[in-house]
Amino acid sequence: MKQQVNRLQPFFENVSFDRDDNHMVVNFGPQHPSAHGQLRLILELEGEEVIKATPDVGYLHRGMEKMGENMMYNEFLPTTDRMDYIASTSNNHSFALAVEKLINVEAPRRAKIIRVMLLEINRIISHLFWIATHALDVGAMTIFLYAFREREFVMDLMEDYCGARLTHSAIRIGGVPQDLPEGFIESMDKFIKQFPIDIKDYEDLLDKNRIWKMRLEDVGVIDQEMAQSWGVSGPALRATGFQWDLRKESPYEVYDEIDFDVPFTDSCDSFGRYKLYMNEMRQSIKIMAQCIPLYEASEAGVMAHAPEYISASKEEIMTQNYALMQHFVLVTQGMRPPVGEVYSATESPKGELGFYINSQGDPYPYRLKVRAPSFWHTGLLQDLLPGHQLADVVTIIGNLNIVFGEIDR
């Protein structure tokens, strides 16, 4: 008897490329230099105008949520690095915060301040990468080289702290792995003084650039209704005139003590979002500067004390028998959080990044779900692209700042 082929047919296999209605179907991706990863778009064109767009995701699906269900909580943390790989620490932090909420542990004050510093450093890394690649797609090569130059300096800061350039794992459940290294504050201070001048460089090159303005202004207009119905968050939402930032709305870490603005605009278009990103980098600098006195006033200690869930410091493990035993159990068997479910959302550079964890009391989560902002922004493309020219597709994809690591997971 012939075996039944039980293969799922992807929906786009029904797309017919030979048509007689004068429409052309263009297959954009999955390996397109400006698709920012493995985005596949099936575009139906009339002349050069897009009349229908179907995003197809899943080309980078690595099964991370399933992996999360088979890994201990601490084991899964480095995997979160590979989600939004442009700003790894924000993923680590969002996951750590969700687990901390689950086990009801709070990080010590100094750890919170270091986290805020690292998060803002990551925001700058991410935004710089965004402006670099977006400008490159639109045709401004100089910005790419300029932005990467500064990005390397920020990466140096991150490297000073955790030793990695891209996949940081710089945050642990219950705190951060170590105190700031010697000279970190000085180099950060230097960067804080230098960076506003660099931002001005980019703006000088772009703000009045005719090509840049023609390609961005009134392109990719997301109005408030569309943004809300598609679950848009982050800068794309704030560009619709909606001042929503989770750092202000539900403050975590020490954001409630820090004075910063949430830049927003009601221009709704790509150019407005570009200005928004620039202003957000300035706000990040402001937050980092305010963290320095807070850090100096805080007392030492970067990991929470909760022997049931979190290992003691290395020093204690090496000197005290009980701490060593605890550490051994936590490493081999993993922590066992209480039964329950949590959802915690943070403002990652791209929008609302949330982790939902359902725990049944085992060392492994029963279900781990990631609410990644880019996923929703990709869905939006099917509403946003129709009516635009084919050349604008590249602008819009670049402008939405989507990263495929977190879309497909």
Next chain:
Amino acid sequence: MAQHKVNYAAEGGLPVVLTTVDKLVQWGRSNSVWALTYGLACCAIEMMAAGASRYDFDRFGTIFRASPRQADIMVVAGTLTKKHAEFIRRLYDQMAEPKWVISMGSCANTGGMFNTYATVQGVDRIIPVDIYLPGCAPRPETLQFALMMLQKQIRRESAFRALKPKRLV
């Protein structure tokens, strides 16, 4: 008969360089390896960093091209999933000979940390690989070193004799 004596030893030797055509061609090839922009995941960011300001790939003669027809090497930077696998083969087949492949990062080498239902456990199951580059993600310096290793390998190869068909693992 004019009698003049040129002391070549004193003047730094003959103003002639002797080489084989093979070496000349391969020297040229090795110093203009154009790479295909094949960014799949995290490693793509480091690949871009290698091409950008601080690390500057252009000085090795490596320019990123968006078309497989213009590319000599394919830097597979990132996780290859089963859904994507047919496309990497198609793009590899579209590249003109001679062509080389650098597998960048643990995911491309062996599947790395993603031993799941969705990922291909090593890009060498789909296309033949010349250089394996470990790391997760490898630093741009590492990619530069891999490229220099590849350049050495290219210089050793013969320009005219057909290369042995490369094998999949």
